[in-house]
Amino acid sequence: MTDRPQSFGPPEPPDAPPTPANPPANDQPPLASGDPRLISAVDSAVDSVVDIDPNTPQLVEFLRLHRPAPPPAHPAMEQHLWLQIQQLERDRRRNQHRLWMGAIGAITLGCAALLTWGRNPSNLAPAIADADLENFLEDTWVMTVAPDTLSTNTASTDDTLPWSFDPTTWEPQPSRSIVAKNWTAMVIAPARPYL
């Protein structure tokens, strides 16, 4: 309960110098909502209204004096509270223990699984079945060798590559290789001249 004489005192004379309680009227811009000064002014006004009643101290005193006393606590209440706290701590420790054991178990299992999986090389290589690979080769192996050389010679020489890059000038060469020296030559080899 604080006194605020500046709010409820007698009006100041018109020629009184500006004071915090009596600021010059035209120099102050209007206060926007949310302005701390406005909030402070509203608080102060509410405060004044709350505190203005001269009977408030008597009322508060009466309420405190005749405040109903709570019934006394059960004699074993503190003991019971302590037991509950002990139970709470036991549960907390048990939960923490379970949490730690679960975390450690999960980490161990994860590491073991990772190690087991990593040791098997087939897991790291692309999984292509032999049959699939054979089918792929059969499908893509399109006339990569000259038809009349298939049965004659299987020797390989390095100086003949690429034998099929220019189909217009190609001539059957019995001594040439039947095996393509690289994959590119096999793939881009034109089929029409051999048909």
Added chain:
Amino acid sequence: MRSRTAQEPALAVVPEAEPSSPSTTSAIAGADRAIVQRAVKGDARAFQLLYQQHQGRVRATLYSLCDAEGLDDLVQEVFLRVWRGLPRFRGSSSFATWLYRITWNVASDRRRELARYRSRHQVARVTTDSEQADRAIEQAIDPATRDAAPLNQLHYQDLVQRSLDILGFEARDVLVLCDLEDVPQKEAAEILGIPVGTVKSRLFYARTQIRQFLQQQGVEL
């Protein structure tokens, strides 16, 4: 990791803090802070000290905010929440403010629970004058209170209790904290999570209501 042991301590009962002067208040606040710091670190004996220092105030506040039914359970719930929350208590507000906030939360939960129960069972809480009179008589014939207080004191206590009952929860919370518990309005605003201006207006409204009720009952203030 903080280790908290809940072994039953054996300490002398510390009387409740009753601040009488600013120096006493600051000394008590300092001692309180030290005990709180020990309790935050998991010292069970410090926690018991806190319980013994504050349980009376918590009990009285809960009694004013709710009623006598299940009061022991509510007090226990408050201190269980305090025990659980102490490791997270950072001390940004005072321990008393934090404790009042927990108390108010427990009281609010209790009211919500009761309101749900009443709406489910469609039981209206109508307190008639005869019930109030019965309660006053019960208190009067109760040996624990009969010797301690004269009849007019019991009558006034009954009036105050009834005047609190006529208030809405919001006004009652503010009145109990500010006027009965003598909590500063700023702290009450912090406890209730509302602006200080709202605390003031609710307080004004609550006082007006109570004064009118008391005047109707023949008490002139």
